[in-house]
Structure formats: structure tokens, C-alpha cells
Amino acid sequence: MSGKLLIVDGNSILNRAFYAFKGSAMLSTSEGIPTNAVYGFLNILNKYIEEENPDYIGVAFDLKAKTFRHLMSEEYKATRKGMPHELAKQLPIAKDVLKAMKIAILEKEGLEADDIIGIYSRIAEEKDMAVSILTGDRDALQLVSDRTTVIIPSSSKGKTETNRYDPGMVREKFGVEPVALIDVKALMGDQSDNIRGVPGIGEKTAIQLIQEYGTIENLYEHLDDIPKERIRTLLREGRESAFLSKKLATIIREDEGLSELEPLKRQEMDREALYRLFLELEFNSLIRRMGLEQPARQEAAETVSYPIAEVTSEEELRKIVSQLNRKKELALYAMIEQTGRIGGVMTAICMGWEEQLYFVRTGERIGEPELAKLLSPIFMNRELKLICHDVKPLYTWLLSYGMDLECELFDPMIAEYLLDAQAGSYSLDRLAQRHLNLAPDLPEAFRGTAKQRFSDLSREELLCASGKVTSLLKPIYERQSEKLDNSEMHFLYHDVELPLALVLGSMEYYGFRVDKDALEEYGGMLERRIKSLEQTIYMLACEEFNINSPRQLGVILFEKLGLKAVKKTKTGYSTDAEVLESLADKHEIIPCILEYRQLTKLKSTYAEGLIKVIHPVTGRIHSNFNQTVTATGRISSTEPNLQNIPVRTELGREIRKVFIPEEGYVLVDADYSQIELRVLAHITGDETLKTAFRDGVDIHTLTASQVFKVPMDQVTPDMRRSAKAVNFGIVYGISDFSLAKDINVSRKEAARYIEGYLNTYPRVKQYMEDTVRNGQEKGYVETLFHRIRHIPELKSSNFAVRSFGKRVAMNTPIQGSAADIIKIAMVRVWRELKKRKLKSRLILQVHDELLVETWEDELDEVKDIVRVGMEEAVALSVPLTVDISVGRNWYEAK
DNA sequence: GTGGTAGA
DNA sequence: TCTACCAC
Numbered sequence: 009m010s011g012k013l014l015i016v017d018g019n020s021i022l023n024r025a026f027y028a029f030k031g032s033a034m035l036s037t038s039e040g041i042p043t044n045a046v047y048g049f050l051n052i053l054n055k056y057i058e059e060e061n062p063d064y065i066g067v068a069f070d071l072k073a074k075t076f077r078h079l080m081s082e083e084y085k086a087t088r089k090g091m092p093h094e095l096a097k098q099l100p101i102a103k104d105v106l107k108a109m110k111i112a113i114l115e116k117e118g119l120e121a122d123d124i125i126g127i128y129s130r131i132a133e134e135k136d137m138a139v140s141i142l143t144g145d146r147d148a149l150q151l152v153s154d155r156t157t158v159i160i161p162s163s164s165k166g167k168t169e170t171n172r173y174d175p176g177m178v179r180e181k182f183g184v185e186p187v188a189l190i191d192v193k194a195l196m197g198d199q200s201d202n203i204r205g206v207p208g209i210g211e212k213t214a215i216q217l218i219q220e221y222g223t224i225e226n227l228y229e230h231l232d233d234i235p236k237e238r239i240r241t242l243l244r245e246g247r248e249s250a251f252l253s254k255k256l257a258t259i260i261r262e263d264e265g266l267s268e269l270e271p272l273k274r275q276e277m278d279r280e281a282l283y284r285l286f287l288e289l290e291f292n293s294l295i296r297r298m299g300l301e302q303p304a305r306q307e308a309a310e311t312v313s314y315p316i317a318e319v320t321s322e323e324e325l326r327k328i329v330s331q332l333n334r335k336k337e338l339a340l341y342a343m344i345e346q347t348g349r350i351g352g353v354m355t356a357i358c359m360g361w362e363e364q365l366y367f368v369r370t371g372e373r374i375g376e377p378e379l380a381k382l383l384s385p386i387f388m389n390r391e392l393k394l395i396c397h398d399v400k401p402l403y404t405w406l407l408s409y410g411m412d413l414e415c416e417l418f419d420p421m422i423a424e425y426l427l428d429a430q431a432g433s434y435s436l437d438r439l440a441q442r443h444l445n446l447a448p449d450l451p452e453a454f455r456g457t458a459k460q461r462f463s464d465l466s467r468e469e470l471l472c473a474s475g476k477v478t479s480l481l482k483p484i485y486e487r488q489s490e491k492l493d494n495s496e497m498h499f500l501y502h503d504v505e506l507p508l509a510l511v512l513g514s515m516e517y518y519g520f521r522v523d524k525d526a527l528e529e530y531g532g533m534l535e536r537r538i539k540s541l542e543q544t545i546y547m548l549a550c551e552e553f554n555i556n557s558p559r560q561l562g563v564i565l566f567e568k569l570g571l572k573a574v575k576k577t578k579t580g581y582s583t584d585a586e587v588l589e590s591l592a593d594k595h596e597i598i599p600c601i602l603e604y605r606q607l608t609k610l611k612s613t614y615a616e617g618l619i620k621v622i623h624p625v626t627g628r629i630h631s632n633f634n635q636t637v638t639a640t641g642r643i644s645s646t647e648p649n650l651q652n653i654p655v656r657t658e659l660g661r662e663i664r665k666v667f668i669p670e671e672g673y674v675l676v677d678a679d680y681s682q683i684e685l686r687v688l689a690h691i692t693g694d695e696t697l698k699t700a701f702r703d704g705v706d707i708h709t710l711t712a713s714q715v716f717k718v719p720m721d722q723v724t725p726d727m728r729r730s731a732k733a734v735n736f737g738i739v740y741g742i743s744d745f746s747l748a749k750d751i752n753v754s755r756k757e758a759a760r761y762i763e764g765y766l767n768t769y770p771r772v773k774q775y776m777e778d779t780v781r782n783g784q785e786k787g788y789v790e791t792l793f794h795r796i797r798h799i800p801e802l803k804s805s806n807f808a809v810r811s812f813g814k815r816v817a818m819n820t821p822i823q824g825s826a827a828d829i830i831k832i833a834m835v836r837v838w839r840e841l842k843k844r845k846l847k848s849r850l851i852l853q854v855h856d857e858l859l860v861e862t863w864e865d866e867l868d869e870v871k872d873i874v875r876v877g878m879e880e881a882v883a884l885s886v887p888l889t890v891d892i893s894v895g896r897n898w899y900e901a902k
Numbered sequence: 903g904t905g906g907t908a909g910a
Numbered sequence: 911t912c913t914a915c916c917a918c
Binding site: 578583650654823 | 912913915916917918
């Protein structure tokens with residue numbers, strides 16, 4: 009039996025980092041510590057080991073967040089000053105820890121086991137950490153060695169494998185025999201969450217128990233049989249055990265059984281494990297810095313990879329298609345690039361199911377249009393389920409060849425988004441990692457992130473990599489299906505998100521026509537006004553400077569012109585609109601700067617930004633609609649973002665005049681009226697709100713009337729404005745702090761408004777409380793259609809983080825349900841337009857608004873389709889009303 | 903609250 | 911990366 013010392017933290021990330029660094033010294037920290045701090049420690053410690061103690065023996069030790077913060081406190085503030093980089097800030101602390109280690113190590117000539125083991129406790133003593141470890145935190149010090157004690161954390165019930173410590177696993181994995189088990193939280197006097205519901209087993213009694221039951225497994229099995237009375241005794245002992253634990257840490261010093269140092273020698277860093285870990289955690293810059301990009305190939309043995317054959321003639325392909333077409337399910341991976349061509353370019357495609365995969369490269373033998381046509385029987389086969397990761401580009405590609413897609417679909421990317429909307433990345437290799445624990449070695453083009461194109465790769469590379477990824481589809485599909493089937497998201501997935509991918513694909517395909525000349529003229533007009541404003545500003549400042557630089561502007565305003573700085577940012581003076589507005593009457597330069605800001609924003613982001621993305625062939629803007637980005641279920645739009653085209657100011661709104669329909673078409677714009685507040689009324693069941701919406705009462709005036717306790721007809725515009733802001737705040741779940749900023753009152757005043765609101769609508773208040781509690785219990789909240797959002801922040805010990813979690817918990821069901829509803833409406837409208845074979849098409853969604861480019865002859869029909877599609881998307885206890893307007897450009901149609 | 907983009 | 915600002 010080896011004499012390994014292992015300190016296991018409940019924090020799975022760091023556990024795994026420890027394994028990756030096995031043999032290296034490791035300083036792990038708890039939640040709340042910046043990852044680069046962890047990295048910094050690792051780096052420094054490793055360096056130290058390499059340079060000064062090559063034979064240093066692996067020690068992991070664990071600094072609790074509180075201790076860490078303590079170390080970060082006063083005494084270090086001074087040293088941190090002036091250090092340029094985050095990492096540098098951590099240096100003094102790391103050095104200090106090192107110093108402690110050095111003392112421990114170098115005090116004696118040679119290295120001896122008890123020194124190594126003792127380091128931890130010495131540091132703990134020197135830094136007053138023992139207290140923190142034993143009583144100051146809910147986690148605990150956990151040691152494993154052959155003669156010492158296994159402390160099983162209460163997170164042994166945890167879901168992740170790294171957290172699941174049971175005696176058998178300890179024995180197998182660490183080669184040590186556990187002699188006792190201690191529930192850590194019970195030690196801390198926390199009875200809420202103990203091993204299998206048994207409160208606090210003190211170490212001493214635990215040993216007795218094990219002796220009684222022979223083995224730990226046996227004890228586990230009979231935990232429920234232990235009499236309640238005895239459990240109470242154990243609980244009392246729990247506190248004593250805490251002090252025992254401290255002894256445990258020192259007992260080892262005298263343990264001669266640890267003289268065998270060989271197994272503790274430093275080993276090579278496990279670069280692959282580290283690579284996989286960093287990949288999963290998206291520590292991309294760390295991967296780069298540590299040069300982990302090309303981990304040694306490791307996956308070959310365990311990667312599912314089916315045989316693959318290349319298809320090189322149309323005739324052959326036709327045969328294979330008819331053969332594949334008889335299958336129930338088919339995995340397909342399309343190597344499509346978004347290029348200048350609308351619909352993208354398909355370099356190759358790979359498809360098949362388990363026993364055999366087929367690879368087709370487009371080119372002279374089989375052209376893209378021919379390929380689209382040849383594959384069509386599969387795409388139109390409603391009896392077949394196509395497993396396709398990211399189906400949207402495949403659909404736009406098909407549209408560009410006049411083809412359609414009507415088979416059943418399964419898209420792992422979308423499935424994963426529903427399972428975890430905050431996962432960040434949904435590329436296939438990440439899915440393989442999450443579901444299959446595989447780290448396939450793939451060219452960058454297959455990993456979604458890189459600039460590399462499929463067409464940059466050789467035939468062999470494409471064949472090999474696409475075979476790998478296509479093989480992944482089936483097992484991923486099976487695992488995701490199981491998870492989805494166990495959830496309530498079936499409807500959302502099959503009837504909303506999957507068809508929506510096609511809707512978005514067609515929206516991207518059609519794009520939005522733009523009058524380029526008008527846009528250029530608009531830009532020119534802005535340019536002229538900016539130039540003249542610029543001169544005025546230089547004159548008023550008596551010097552030329554870069555107005556776009558908040559830094560330079562800050563110097564001019566607050567140093568040269570002597571204006572009073574109201575607010576600061578991390579790097580200097582704040583010059584945001586809020587600050588400038590408060591200074592508006594202090595100096596005539598201020599209004600000029602505000603106007604300059606507005607004009608340059610319009611010019612650079614909108615005028616120039618939009619011109620850049622007009623497609624030279626279609627003359628239209630083909631925005632990219634992303635379905636898997638937002639945590640709430642909303643869609644996002646990029647390159648350009650068409651969901652934030654100005655509307656509030658007249659000058660900004662003018663831009664909408666350049667968004668025009670095709671010849672013979674008009675724009676139909678339909679937007680939900682107050683959809684979030686209606687969702688709120690429905691979810692909370694508040695009668696006042698429901699009646700108001702049924703009667704078509706102005707909701708902000710109503711709120712004002714009720715909160716300020718005046719009759720409806722005596723509500724002043726000011727009162728209405730405040731009420732509107734409060735409604736706004738409720739919908740978006742903003743804090744009293746942000747509300748105060750929005751309506752320019754004190755934070756206390758804002759808090760009173762919110763309180764007044766909640767007292768006016770007790771059902772809303774009840775809902776808010778219920779949702780938060782529910783979220784805390786389950787760890788997630790859900791929308792009307794069971795879209796879930798995990799909110800780990802609710803469990804944070806940090807007030808600000810927890811408050812954020814609460815607001816998110818209150819807001820997400822509202823915003824998310826509204827997102828669900830408009831998505832349902834989009835699918836309905838799109839399907840109806842398609843079914844009736846109309847020329848009109850859905851081209852844009854802006855959260856509560858749909859835009860249909862409408863063939864003039866179809867105007868009445870389209871208005872009807874849109875109204876019904878949206879208003880009847882879902883039956884709530886309040887009506888959903890839609891305002892529709894028609895125009896020859898977007899400006900007119902709003 | 904949720905996003906995206908531009909400029910320094 | 912930070913600051914600022916556009917939308918719902």
C-alpha cells in the first residue's frame with residue numbers, strides 16, 4: 009500500500025486539475041477565485057518545483073475562499089498597486105505561500121515524509137488557516153492515506169463522478185483502505201444535507217460503526233437501520249470530531265508508514281487530461297499559453313468510428329441513397345461554409361448509420377446542385393429521421409438549389425441548447441466530450457471555432473474527420489434523446505425549436521433588402537454634421553483630441569475644463585451618457601459631445617456597418633440568426649445585428665427608411681402588445697392585471713393609478729413614466745439600483761416603488777417569492793413551455809451574486825415564455841405561408857415583432873395569417889394582441 | 903434582465 | 911479588454 013497524501017476538494021474542477029497535475033504541487037482554491045489566479049499559482053508552484061526542488065513530492069493543499077480573501081486583504085493591497093496584470097496581483101500571495109513551503113522544506117537538510125505531510129499543517133498554522141479549514145467553511149479538509157482517515161464529503165451524493173466518493177471507489181482508485189468516514193457538513197453542525205440522510209457521523213463513532221458492521225459497504229447498506237437515538241448522539245459527537253480532524257492532520261507527522269517516497273515523486277504533467285479539462289472549461293487562452301493544442305492522440309482506441317467509403321459517381325450515389333432511404337434513422341454531417349454565396353458552399357458530406365458511412369466530395373464528378381438533387385429523396389422522406397448537427401446551414405444550402413427538407417429531424421446542437429442553455433459551445437467535439445467522455449482529435453474546421461475552412465483540408469483529412477464526427481452523431485443522439493424524454497421539453501424541442509431552425513434558415517436565405525444609395529446618403533449627411541460638430545468641440549476645448557476616446561475626453565472635461573467628475577470607472581473617469589447628462593448645463597461642450605456620440609454611433613455602427621454587409625449580388629442584408637446563444641431562449645442576430653436598429657430617436661429611426669421590400673412587395677410589421685406583462689398576468693393569475701388586459705386598458709396608466717393611489721384620469725405623465733419604468737423593471741428583473749438610475753431617483757425611492765408595486769399586485773409578489781424558492785430548491789427555473797435555465801448563482805454565498813440569481817429567477821420565466829410564444833408564432837406563420845404557397849415570406853424577428861415581406865396581392869391574406877399565427881400561438885388567460893402595420897419601408901411599417 | 907458592435 | 915450605446 010502506498011503512502012500517498014491526497015487532499016480532495018469538493019470542487020470538481022480543481023479536483024480534476026489536480027489529477028491532471030498529478031504529482032505536481034497544487035494549490036487549489038474554492039469558488040469565487042478567478043481562474044487565472046489558480047493558473048498563476050499552478051504556474052508559479054511548478055516553476056518553483058522545477059527550479060529549486062526537482063524531486064519535490066506531490067502535495068495538494070487547499071485554500072478556502074475565505075482564507076484566500078483574507079490573504080488578499082489589507083496587507084496585500086499595497087503590493088498589488090501598480091501591478092499591470094491580473095496574474096501579477098496574485099504573485100505576492102503565491103510567494104508568501106511558497107515561503108511557508110520553503111521554510112517547511114528547507115528547515116531540514118533532507119526531505120522526509122513527515123515534512124511533506126507537515127507542510128500543509130504548518131502553512132495552515134502560520135496562516136491561521138486551520139480554523140478556517142475546520143470550522144470556517146462548509147467544505148472540509150479531506151485526507152486520504154493508508155493510515156489516516158477518509159473523510160467523505162457530503163457531496164458524495166453529488167451527480168458528477170468526481171464528487172462521488174464511496175469506499176469502494178477510494179480503495180480502487182487511490183489504493184488505500186479507508187478506515188472511517190466522516191460527514192463533513194455534519195462536522196460543521198449543518199444537519200441539512202448529510203450522507204444518505206444520516207446526520208453527522210463523528211469519526212470516532214464512525215470507526216466503531218465500521219467495526220460493528222465489518223465493512224464500510226455494510227455500514228452504508230444499514231444506515232437506515234441505525235436508531236434515531238444513536239444518531240442524535242452521533243450528531244453531538246460531530247462537533248468534537250471537528251477538533252479530532254485537526255489532530256488527524258498532525259497525527260500523520262508521526263506516521264512512519266509514509267517513509268516510502270517513491271510513489272510521491274513528481275510525475276510528468278498529464279497534458280492530455282489538462283487539455284481536455286481546459287477545453288471543457290473553455291480556458292482557451294490557457295490552452296494556447298501552455299501549448300496544449302496538439303495533445304498526443306489518445307482517443308483512437310475508444311472513439312466510435314465506423315467504416316467509411318467514398319462515393320465518386322452520381323450513379324453510385326443514387327444507389328446508396330435509395331439504400332439509405334430505407335433506414336429509419338440516418339446520421340449526416342454536411343461540411344458547409346458560409347461564404348459569399350447565399351446558402352453557403354458544401355465541400356463534402358458524410359452520412360450513414362453504424363455499419364457503414366459514405367463520404368461525398370463535391371467537385372467535377374458530383375456538383376453541388378446535383379448532390380442536392382440526388383440526396384433529395386432522403387430529405388423529403390417523412391419516414392426517416394435525419395440526425396444532423398446544426399441543420400440550419402444545410403437548409404439554406406438546400407433552399408439555394410430550390411430544394412426542401414421535410415424528413416424528421418434531430419439536431420444535437422439544438423437539443424443540447426435545451427438541455428443547457430448556458431453551455432457556451434455546442435460544437436460536436438464538445439458534445440462528444442459531455443455525453444461520451446471523448447476528446448476526438450479533429451481539424452479546427454470541425455470544431456466550429458476556427459477560421460479554418462473545410463476547403464482548406466485535403467480529401468484524406470476531410471474523409472477521416474467527417475467519418476469521426478458522423479460516427480459520434482448516433483451515440484450523442486441516443487443520450488440526448490433519453491435526457492429530453494425524461495424532461496418536459498418534448499413539445500418545445502419537436503414543435504418549436506427544430507422547425508424554427510428551418511424558419512431561421514429561410515430568414516437568413518431571404519435577407520432584408522436595403523437601399524444602398526439611401527444608406528450612403530444618410531452616412532454622408534451624418535459625416536457632414538459630425539465634421540462641423542467636431543470643430544465646435546475642438547474650439548470649445550481649445551484643442552484637438554480624440555473625442556471617441558473616453559480616456560482623452562475624461563482628461564479634457566475633468567482636468568482641463570475643471571468639470572466635476574461624478575463617477576469613475578476602473579480605468580479612469582466615466583464619461584457615459586448618464587454622467588454627461590448630469591453635466592449638460594455646466595458647459596456648452598457637453599451637449600455637443602452627447603450629439604457627437606449619437607451621430608458617430610449612427611454612422612459607424614449603422615450607416616457604415618450596414619453598408620459593409622449588403623450582399624453584392626442580392627443587394628440584401630443576410631443577417632445571421634443564432635438559436636443557441638441566449639440563456640432565456642431568445643434568438644440573437646449578428647453580422648449585422650438587425651435586432652437593434654435604432655427606433656427611439658427620430659434621427660436614428662430614419663435608418664429604417666433604407667430597409668425596403670422587393671419590387672411588388674410591401675412590409676408587414678406585426679408586434680405583440682405588452683407580451684411580457686401579459687405573460688406575467690397569466691403566470692401570476694393576478695385578477696387586476698388580467699382584467700386590464702381583457703378590457704384593453706393602458707397598462708402603465710393603470711399601474712400608475714394603483715401604485716400612486718389616484719384615479720385613472722388623474723395620472724400625470726410623470727406618474728405614468730415612473731410606472732412604466734417599474735413595469736419595465738419587473739419584466740426585466742432589474743434591481744432597485746438600476747431602476748433608480750433609469751428614472752433618476754434614489755435607490756431607496758426606487759426600492760419603495762418596487763415595494764409599492766408588489767403590494768399592489770400581491771399575486772405578483774407571491775409569484776416572485778415562489779419562483780425564487782423553487783429555483784433555489786431545484787437549481788433551475790422554467791418557462792410556460794418548460795424551457796429550463798439553471799441558476800447556480802442562487803446558491804452563492806456572495807450577496808451580489810445571489811441577488812443576481814434571484815432577479816434572473818424572476819425574470820427568466822417571463823422573458824423566456826415570451827420567447828417561447830413568439831417562436832411558436834414564427835413556426836405557425838412560416839408554415840402557413842408555405843402551405844398556401846404564398847410568395848410572401850418571413851424575414852425578421854425582433855423579440856416581440858415579426859416582419860413579413862409581403863407580395864402586394866397577398867396583403868390581406870398575410871395580415872390575417874400573421875394575426876392568427878401570433879394571437880393564437882397559445883391560449884393564455886389574457887388575450888394576446890398584435891398590432892399590425894404596413895409600409896413601403898421599415899420606418900413606415902412601424 | 904437579454905443580446906451585439908465599434909473604437910481605443 | 912474596457913467603455914459606451916443600440917435594441918427588446
